[in-house]
Amino acid sequence: MTDQVKLSPDSAKDRPAERETFDVVIVGAGFGGLAALHKFRDELGYSVRLIEAASGAGGVWYWNGYPGARCDVESLQYALAFSPELTQEWSWTERFSAQPEILAYVNHVVERFDMARDMRLDTRVTSASYDETSANWIIKTDRGDQYDARYVIMATGPLSTPYMPAWPGLDDFKGEIHHTGLWPHEPVDLSDKRVAIVGTGSSGVQAATAVSQEAEHLFVFQRTPHHIVPATNRPLDGDEQNAVKARYPELYANWTSSPAGMSWRSLPTDDPVVTGDKSALEVGDEERQATFERAWNYGGTTLHRSFNDLLIDERASQYANEFIAGKIATLVKDPETAALLVPTQYYGTKRLILETGYYEIFNQPNVTLVDAKSDPIECLTAKGIRTGSTDYDVDVIIFATGYDALTGSLNRIDIRGRDGMTLADAWRDGPQSHLGIMVSGFPNIFLISGPQSPSALANVIVANEQQVNWVSDAVRYLDDHDIPAMEPETEAQAKWVEEVNARGMASIYTKGANWYWGANINGKSPSFLCFINFADYKAACDEIASTHYSGFVLADAKQSA
Numbered sequence: 001m002t003d004q005v006k007l008s009p010d011s012a013k014d015r016p017a018e019r020e021t022f023d024v025v026i027v028g029a030g031f032g033g034l035a036a037l038h039k040f041r042d043e044l045g046y047s048v049r050l051i052e053a054a055s056g057a058g059g060v061w062y063w064n065g066y067p068g069a070r071c072d073v074e075s076l077q078y079a080l081a082f083s084p085e086l087t088q089e090w091s092w093t094e095r096f097s098a099q100p101e102i103l104a105y106v107n108h109v110v111e112r113f114d115m116a117r118d119m120r121l122d123t124r125v126t127s128a129s130y131d132e133t134s135a136n137w138i139i140k141t142d143r144g145d146q147y148d149a150r151y152v153i154m155a156t157g158p159l160s161t162p163y164m165p166a167w168p169g170l171d172d173f174k175g176e177i178h179h180t181g182l183w184p185h186e187p188v189d190l191s192d193k194r195v196a197i198v199g200t201g202s203s204g205v206q207a208a209t210a211v212s213q214e215a216e217h218l219f220v221f222q223r224t225p226h227h228i229v230p231a232t233n234r235p236l237d238g239d240e241q242n243a244v245k246a247r248y249p250e251l252y253a254n255w256t257s258s259p260a261g262m263s264w265r266s267l268p269t270d271d272p273v274v275t276g277d278k279s280a281l282e283v284g285d286e287e288r289q290a291t292f293e294r295a296w297n298y299g300g301t302t303l304h305r306s307f308n309d310l311l312i313d314e315r316a317s318q319y320a321n322e323f324i325a326g327k328i329a330t331l332v333k334d335p336e337t338a339a340l341l342v343p344t345q346y347y348g349t350k351r352l353i354l355e356t357g358y359y360e361i362f363n364q365p366n367v368t369l370v371d372a373k374s375d376p377i378e379c380l381t382a383k384g385i386r387t388g389s390t391d392y393d394v395d396v397i398i399f400a401t402g403y404d405a406l407t408g409s410l411n412r413i414d415i416r417g418r419d420g421m422t423l424a425d426a427w428r429d430g431p432q433s434h435l436g437i438m439v440s441g442f443p444n445i446f447l448i449s450g451p452q453s454p455s456a457l458a459n460v461i462v463a464n465e466q467q468v469n470w471v472s473d474a475v476r477y478l479d480d481h482d483i484p485a486m487e488p489e490t491e492a493q494a495k496w497v498e499e500v501n502a503r504g505m506a507s508i509y510t511k512g513a514n515w516y517w518g519a520n521i522n523g524k525s526p527s528f529l530c531f532i533n534f535a536d537y538k539a540a541c542d543e544i545a546s547t548h549y550s551g552f553v554l555a556d557a558k559q560s561a
């Protein structure tokens with residue numbers, strides 16, 4: 001893998017503070033930020049500065065280097081599309097890529113498009129303030145930099161502010177503490193250690209599977225059993241990749257017009273039977289079981305699509321739960337442990353998790369499943385974790401406790417719009433935006449993967465590029481028409497918020513506690529954070545662009561002069 005720090009000559013920790021003016025300042029060097037850098041600098045010829053807190057590009061793929069980290073979107077669909085050459089020249093080795101390979105791809109993109117020269121690494125944006133007189137943003141960093149820019153693009157990521165419950169005793173623990181979302185870049189030696197992993201979402205399940213292979217003993221603290229199905233990962237052969245590359249533009253068009261920003265029945269190996277158009281209620285037990293079985297074996301998220309009502313109908317959801325319970329009973333030898341792993345909430349309430357050997361780790365003598373629901377964690381001690389009934393003495397605690405999703409990374413920057421209004425204040429009762437891209441009172445600042453956009457519920461790279469394209473079209477429109485600023489009309493924004501929440505309330509996601517509506521964090525204002533259905537979203541964005549940005553206030557040049 002390329003050494004990330006060396007990629008940028010400007011990442012040296014002692015570089016002098018800068019005071020410069022750019023057309024566009026981008027915050028964040030994840031996929032959204034890199035796509036924006038390419039679009040604005042290379043395609044449109046704007047001057048751009050990209051600022052990134054980490055020592056390398058990659059966003060979550062930079063930070064999530066925990067053992068076992070892997071993507072749950074198929075590699076062939078999880079890649080940037082802005083360059084036809086890039087789509088042809090890169091090859092993936094597995095159906096679901098591991099984090100090091102994704103980071104190697106990120107570094108290839110940075111090098112291939114000579115991005116490092118316009119990036120400042122090891123630099124955290126602390127504030128962004130709108131100056132109404134000049135219609136410019138003033139962006140400040142923790143390195144003492146000050147940048148003036150007409151446009152700001154916040155590509156800070158939907159799941160990039162790690163969340164850790166504030167248990168008493170955190171400072172008392174004498175061993176090592178890590179969070180999966182802030183994994184150190186130096187090696188972490190877990191061999192022959194007693195390790196606790198708290199949390200069994202996507203991160204916890206992947207980490208537990210890997211750590212179980214090296215730890216002396218692993219305690220997995222599970223509060224809620226999630227729905228976990230096989231990834232059925234495998235090597236990708238050249239023919240399969242070439243078949244996708246040969247039809248790339250057509251396939252990409254399919255993905256961008258599908259509800260999740262990716263599509264099945266479009267890869268050469270797809271099994272059409274597991275993308276069912278039937279209700280789970282309209283078939284007999286035998287057919288239902290056979291379809292579930294086929295989806296389970298095909299792997300990935302195909303179980304989701306085996307029937308068309310698993311995420312809608314209570315009985316259908318129960319059938320899926322019963323099928324998964326049956327599988328767990330055959331995979332986990334100890335009946336008590338198996339029973340604890342069976343999800344009881346509606347199928348699909350929390351994000352489906354893909355596993356490779358997770359259930360089997362509970363057959364190992366060095367792994368213990370701790371039921372943190374009936375016996376919750378009370379505190380940390382000098383030696384480990386204390387629940388109501390037991391002290392678990394460990395050397396290392398790994399928190400896989402998730403993220404302050406969608407709003408967390410934006411709220412920790414002091415963003416001030418018109419009249420000095422802060423974004424945190426504007427969002428005190430939940431986020432308000434139009435399209436999840438712009439906020440009333442905050443002209444010319446654009447969010448990529450913002451709250452109330454579909455990014456976190458879709459193939460995030462496809463969603464990021466769709467937003468970058470929409471934003472760059474809008475910026476070009478402003479510049480072509482000599483319009484100094486745009487922002488949402490308050491009424492259009494209110495309607496958008498209403499629509500996002502209505503879709504959320506009608507969905508399975510609000511039937512349980514999860515990050516989609518902030519329910520994973522005590523005190524976070526409950527509000528649905530994702531727009532459901534990427535295809536509908538793209539259509540709404542296209543419609544607004546085609547009507548010269550109806551629903552947005554476009555300032556006229558004279559007014560702001």
Ligand code: N01
Nearest residue numbers: 070071072165199200201202203204223224351400401402
């Ligand atoms: O976080 P999560 P994540 N006591 O919020 C538990 C993406 N992602 O980092 O379910 C005890 O899902 C919490 O318990 P409960 C993906 O979008 C993708 O795993 O709330 N436990 C839960 O088990 C994913 O959805 C990939 O009862 C506590 C866990 O911590 C998103 O990131 C890989 C607790 C948090 O699970 C977040 O996933 C990784 C407490 N006080 C991440 N507080 C892939 O592409 C929290 N928990 C594969």
